[in-house]
Amino acid sequence: MPVLEVKKLQQIFEQGTPNENHALKSIDLSLNEGDFMVIIGGNGAGKSTLLNSIAGSLPVSRGQIKINSQNVTYQNVAKRSRLISRVFQDPKSGTAPLLTVEENLSLALHRVEWRNFWRTGVKKSDQALFREKLAQLGLGLEDRLTTEIGLLSGGQRQAITLLMATIETPSLLLLDEHTAALDPKTSATVMELTDKLVKAQNITTLMITHNMDDAIKYGNRLIMLDHGQIAVELNAAEKKGMTVPKLMQLFKERSGKELNNDAMLLG
Numbered sequence: 001m002p003v004l005e006v007k008k009l010q011q012i013f014e015q016g017t018p019n020e021n022h023a024l025k026s027i028d029l030s031l032n033e034g035d036f037m038v039i040i041g042g043n044g045a046g047k048s049t050l051l052n053s054i055a056g057s058l059p060v061s062r063g064q065i066k067i068n069s070q071n072v073t074y075q076n077v078a079k080r081s082r083l084i085s086r087v088f089q090d091p092k093s094g095t096a097p098l099l100t101v102e103e104n105l106s107l108a109l110h111r112v113e114w115r116n117f118w119r120t121g122v123k124k125s126d127q128a129l130f131r132e133k134l135a136q137l138g139l140g141l142e143d144r145l146t147t148e149i150g151l152l153s154g155g156q157r158q159a160i161t162l163l164m165a166t167i168e169t170p171s172l173l174l175l176d177e178h179t180a181a182l183d184p185k186t187s188a189t190v191m192e193l194t195d196k197l198v199k200a201q202n203i204t205t206l207m208i209t210h211n212m213d214d215a216i217k218y219g220n221r222l223i224m225l226d227h228g229q230i231a232v233e234l235n236a237a238e239k240k241g242m243t244v245p246k247l248m249q250l251f252k253e254r255s256g257k258e259l260n261n262d263a264m265l266l267g
């Protein structure tokens, strides 16, 4: 049984106007439990639109989205967030800066909104779990439970955001260029951590990246979007022998043009 099923998904912006834009043109996707699919593509190819549609932050024009066989197409973001965790590009967006590391983790574990935090506080019984989870990151954060998140570096914050997103295993994890704002070394560390967490919990994952090396190295599936369509789709076996030049060539053959993305790191 697939965890995520996307059927004939269409996203049309400014419909009926001279600026009508078919950002997604009948996308079909199916992810089984533990699948880790990487999404790459040129500027404006539809990558963010696809993730926004799946997360529910963008109402779909046509088509259907199912998670665990449940039709979520018309569910709002809040309702879908019981099934979906999402990590964004900006390390500041996933955590509350004035709360401590343990307070942030507590919010994630108990799914409490930060506004209601004063009512619950951090349970003593959770602290051992937080220390253990933080130690697994290998960044020494287990000794900083009471440090305000805002005082940590971007990489440390993004690692904690990942931990928060996976502290309760989500049905689906959406990674929206979550390493793009980090320096290359920190980005590599956070990518390794991501892979470790995803594998350890067998989390079904969709990740947008502009880093072609990461796109090839991580995950068991890969799609390349072009003008709202899937131009290239690779399975685990096809991904194994892939290189950046081969992938660029494949894209050119299938789409009839060169990959055009200002932010793309070609490795």
Ligand SMILES: Nc1ncnc2c1ncn2[C@@H]1O[C@H](COP(=O)(O)OP(=O)(O)OP(=O)(O)O)[C@@H](O)[C@H]1O
Pocket (backbone or CB within 6 Å): 013, 014, 021, 023, 041, 042, 043, 044, 045, 046, 047, 048, 049, 050, 261
């Ligand atoms: N809210 C919106 N209203 C109108 N058009 C939009 C909206 N969001 C996206 N678009 C358009 O939809 C198309 C796909 O955009 P999207 O942001 O999904 O591309 P992307 O693949 O994520 O690109 P990039 O790598 O440049 O971020 C683009 O033509 C974009 O201008």
